[in-house]
Amino acid sequence: MRYVLVEILVLTSLVILELSNAFAPIVSYQWLVSYSQRSILGGNKQIIVINDMFPGPILNATSGDIIVVNIFNNLNEPFLMTWNGLQLRRNSWQDGVLGTNCPILPGRNWTYRFQVKDQIGSYFYFPSLQLQKAAGGYGAIRVFSPELVPIPFPQPDDEFDILIGDWFYADHNDMRASLDTGLSLPTPDGILFNGLGPEEAFFAFEPGKTYRLRISNVGLKTCLNFRIQDHDMLLVETEGSYVQQHIYSSLDIHVGQSYSVLVTAKTDPIGSYRSYYIFASARFTNFYLSGIALIRYPNSPLDPVGPVPLAPGPWDYTSSVQQAQSIRRDLEVGTARTNPQGSYHYGTINISRTLVLQNDVMLSSNKLRYTVNGVSFVNPTTPLKLIDHFQLKDAIIPDMFPIYPSNKTQRFGTSVVDIHYKDFVHIVFENPLDELQSWHIDGYNFFFVGMGFGAWSESKRAGYNLLDAVSRSTVQVYPYSWAAILLAMDNQGMWNVRSQKAENWYLGQELYLRVKGVGQEDPSHISIRDEFPIPENFIHCGQIL
Structure with a gap:
């Protein structure tokens, strides 16, 4: 009887939801996820393609749009897609990770439906299960400003999405099996630009025009330094925040991060143009790897000439930290709304609570595992979101997880x-x-307020940037260091x-x-104003069959 009442409430809420979104534009996609044999970096490998494309199709949207993506899983393994950096307001049901979604089984399809509300920027999507990202399956996301909200720079003549990342010859199933036996991932075999090897990807420039490059590090493990031969980059946006515009000759882009830069093409009164290198090289590693793409001007020779752009020192953490600290939020401009980014005075808000999350390693039966505050995460057979919604017997016990580093014995846990x-x-x-x-947090952007070498202590708060810290969804933490963020928990759900x-x-x-809000332990007490109801098409698994 209780489940019947819940279903009635869900149907009623869905009607209200459809009415409230009646005037929002809908952008629909049909994606077929399948395998394909491709030669990449000179080696033949089975990769994951979307509509036979690698990388997959660009997901284009404008702030406020409702996105509908119907994914057909033509693989021989379960599949889920996650939307790196999209906030999915009030809708963690669509997050595409094992804590919120049952997998799409082979031969089946599932339709994601969510709204990109009150955000703009550059992001990417990728498969979240079973190390499938090592086989591809990723693609770029662009979220544009509404027509009435001007962008804080002249409209570019064109845009290019540049997905860079480390690549392995090994099959993702073999890589996963290696991790399961206790071995770490090997050294990558190369760096790809948009799924292509050295000098296979190129970008056509017209003299004097300005281009927006949306750059994302979609790799597995390697920080990459991005630079362009004889061209400066004007940084304008990172993961949904417009930033104070400064020129950079190179950018460290950590795994999972996205940036937008403006690059102005050269002009030559006699029309003598040449090609130029674009480089992405590994940082902070014991190995050297680089990927190379090209900029080509009309009638230019195919091969660039002259010195390649120099990379920062491979272990130069100081310059990387200084660069990270130089990226500040532009307080004078709006993003998805006309009000300026600085109108949200985060530095004056009282902090409700503090979490200190320390990463570490542990050995279990001589097999490598990673931990947070001494706990190595294990997914339950039923997604946490379903356990919570249906109030199953396998109740979530949040107090079991220490919110500060603990000296207790390392263990497995959810x-x-x-x-x-x-x-x-x-x-x-x-x-x-x-x-x-x-580190990344789904469903949220946060203010990156401080970082430093050594151990964190309460005294470090005095040095926080409480005025114009950049807002983003992925933050790097350097070795033997800490990073601090502030975030308003205004997005209900399981994140x-x-x-x-x-x-x-x-x-x-x-x-x-x-x-969750106070008094919302029972899902029937949650208002649609605070969180969307369980979707009618939710996939059953585990205890919900």
């Missing part, structure tokens, strides 16, 4: 932290290891917090934030 809706939360990521970390490094994520470096 880590969930309860957060009150509308709380203002301070999170510190601590990295006591000698390798770079990259994934994870390492963007595929190996760390696969082996347990994640947790979930369960954001």
